[in-house]
Amino acid sequence: MAQPFRVVVIGGVAAGPKIAAKVARLRPDAEVTLIEKGERLSYAGCGLAYYIADMVREQQSLMTTPAGVVRDVAFFQNVKNVKVLSRTEALEIDRGAKRVLVKSSTDGSQRWIEYDKLALATGARPVVPPIPGVGLANVFTLKTIEEADRIKEFIAANPHCKMVIVGGGLIGVEMAEALVGRKLEVTLVEMLPHILAPLDTEMALLVEKHMRANEVELLTNTWVEAFDGADQVEYVVTSQERIATDAVVLAVGVRPQIELAKAAGIEIGSTGAIRVDEHMRTSDPDIYAAGDCVETINLVSGRPVYAPLGSTANKQGRVAAIAICGGDERFPGVLCSAIVKVFDFNAGWTGLSESAARELGYEVAAGLVPAPDRSDYYPGKRMVMLKLIAEGATGRLLGAQAIGPGETAKRLDVAVTAISAGMTADQVSKLDLCYAPPYSAAMDSIITAANVIRNKIAGQMNGVSSIELGRRLDRGEDIVVLDVRSPAEYESGHLEGAINIPLGALRKRCGELPRDRKIVAY
Template sequence: MSDRPKRILVIGGSAAGPKAAARARRMDPRAEVTIIQKSPDLSMASCGYPYYVGGVFDDRNQFLCTPTGVVRDPRFFMNTKGIEARTRTEALEIDRERKVVLCRDLEQGTDSEVPYDKLVLATGARPVMPPVPGTELKGITTLQSMEDADYLRRVRDEGTIRNAVVVGGGLIGVETCEALELAGIHITVVEMLPQILMFLDWELAKLLENHMKAKGAHVITENPVSAFLGENGTLTGVKLANGTELPCELAVVAAGVRPNVDLARAAGLDIGEAGGISVDPSMRTSDPDIYAAGDCVEIPNLLTGKKVHAPYGDLANLQGRVIGTNITDAGEAVFPGTIQTGVCKVFDYTAGATGLSERHARAAGFDVVSVVHAEPDKPGFMGAALVVIKMVAERGSGRLLGVQCVGPGDVSKRIATAAMALHGGLTVDDLTVADLPYAPPFSPAVDNLIACAHTLQNKMAGFMDGISCREVKEKVDRGDEAFILDTRGPDEYELMRLGIGEVLIPLGALRGRMDELPADKDHEIICFCKISLRGYEAARLLQAHGWTKVKVMEGGVMAWPFAREK
């Protein structure tokens, strides 16, 4: 066996690549580790781009720094880690038989071959551009690179643009919307699908859309871009499928990304059905000496078993660490897959999800039951803020399938807890007795996630017949003869009311006013309050007095995603 140090070559210097290289260096101090990076920057914290654009921080180097403030440039990688990082260098071709990669120095214009024993592909993803006329116009950009972030930051700082369109209502789209709106630019978000943030179910996405509109943004759904309009090579507007023209001087395309697999495909590596490089749990490709990680790969969804493209920075780092272990023979590390956990900030709200939405769970063939629960994230005397949670479980087994959460309260904490519950294969019953930390500055005595599980447990046991706000609105629009009972107090009713024909009977007065309810015990009654806790108590009371079709509007007024009368 040769005593020559192992040659490890990494293509891609954003997240997965540097993590794999750094882990490999720690596992094998003798290895020769090289990073090839086309961009001039390394280890960019790309998820921070919208916040730089929005002026949350001003020092560009903060994208590139260690926690102690040292910029991760080629000198840092060589001096601190003993890793050669070649920036402004493009990998052109992989010769698997000779185990070399043809590279081009983009500054010198010269080509060279770099040998490897183990090769890591971390080539990332490319933004999707709408297949419409005008994409070449000046004023159209994405937010995929440091160059894009620099351009949009200049737009913000110069203050000359007044109107912009964000094409796409996903994570990057809504974060970019906030960044540009805070810069004083009037924003319209255009989404071709029926809602923004497709990882949420419609009713929670609608709450977030309402909040964006309240902050001054305009949101258009189900009306895709049909053309970019311009004069003299410069963008002047965006035309939609229905003929509407939106004047603007800037368009940010955030319509998703596709795995960048050109290099892998040309080398004959297997590409999967989701469009990413195929890898096994060790992150090894179809070539045993080539590994891949990050936005260029596809991985299993742990709940459905289906391969998915999950372009998240946290997953890229985890996968890179697994590769760094395996290419140095330091162990047998595995990355089993993803439950696709995500979170984003939009103005004063946070939106997060983990696992499957109800829509995706049904599409995957699960028999599901779900509930929406609204509640403050801590006691009122500690400055409570609302969180609205939707929990999805498998009917029968009660196995947790997914959790979504939106609101101005502490959403991230609930999503993180739910993600670990999914990793542990917990059921709704398990969650109802979970031992989570409690103190008034941080949560209610019964945490929101546990309280949501209690509500779903009641629904699954038949103690509560829940109905969504959307179903209630559909009943009202059809003219169904349901009796809608608002159990809040008169002061709450005067402050805010839905205006859907509801009858106000406060819970404390309900026992003495049952003669005001439908005499027919089989008449449908829908109860609600601010969050529908009193609505649930009213429903149990009416059931005890013989009414047979009593429902609770899940989440109450706080989860109502439609216009209110007051």
């Protein structure tokens, strides 16, 4: 009797279950074994902050299919035809003999499992910086359901506590909203000049202002020097101040779990994650890898990038499975697209920021457009600040960012498609987007932003960011600042020394402006 096609998958959260299930579908004759160190399988790690916030009430919801079936061992074995070894750790890969040494945490037994093809989906672990006191009680990380449960249990026992979040990335920002929603006193500490590092400064500042308005104490340009306390954390010592707290959530990023691959001699890429080709194949032709343990390619810059996201992991898992079964499936790379809910705001980005593009040597033209997300006369309209970034010489789109209470994901997804297709601002400006007053303006803001870029490239207008204008004014440059808002808006707050001529009166009053000085209008 012929030996079955043996596929072993290590890692059972995102990419691993996707690989295992897809291989089993493509090759019903295959013997597919999924190895998971923990007890839970295929859970939605991206939903943990919402679980802590009690927006997701039941833990089981994070492990349930849209049809309401729990993705447990029985589900994978009976529905997906995948043999699952949960509570089992992979200790060693013997590439020569094509086998994996595993250890059961239930009884401590060890055994070798042979494979024809091996897939690594070992994921990532939270970064725990070597800060004095980091081992004190009530200093939490958040990557697993077990960690989320510990945070929830602490909050239940201390319903009026103070908590400090270290890190202003996606997890840190999500946790800030979650904890404020639980009526806790929250401080977020970020060592960089602004939160959500992929955003340009003027966009990130909008999010920061909104977070402060929602009772988050936000400290940027501030780094943590120590955690202080007897047995449990009582103070966070920062470069600026000493903050009293009852608990800390570390959210300073994740690191790929590559130890197993590295020990087996598999090539590690320049980002510190496993290097793979378009087929998700490692340096060993019989070993594949996908998800948070691998690096990929930035589709704009062409450079290696580490982009640990659940959406990416699932797509890579599918590609790896098809390739394992002999198909010519390829994963081209990512734009590092992301979006996050921040109280009543939505904040997202894709591709390169303006600052990143300039650092890479691009000549940049950017279009920044504040506009409602539907026709301005339609009830329920909400504002979106949209920024498009393009290559100045060609108009090719490089990136996009969108912030505000309005529908940002729609505009960003259009930008993702346009960037992936190599489209220019001119092409984007003529896209036949769906239109009706409840959904967008007749000229959607992404089309308007593309036209702003076109005007700049054509030399019809120049632009300067609010951040750059501030720098120039601080340097004492001779600039006339023209505020074209209404008098009421002007009186509510304006730049010092700005001249107020409402836009509707500007044509008649433009003679009041000097012709021999640089004018910046806003």
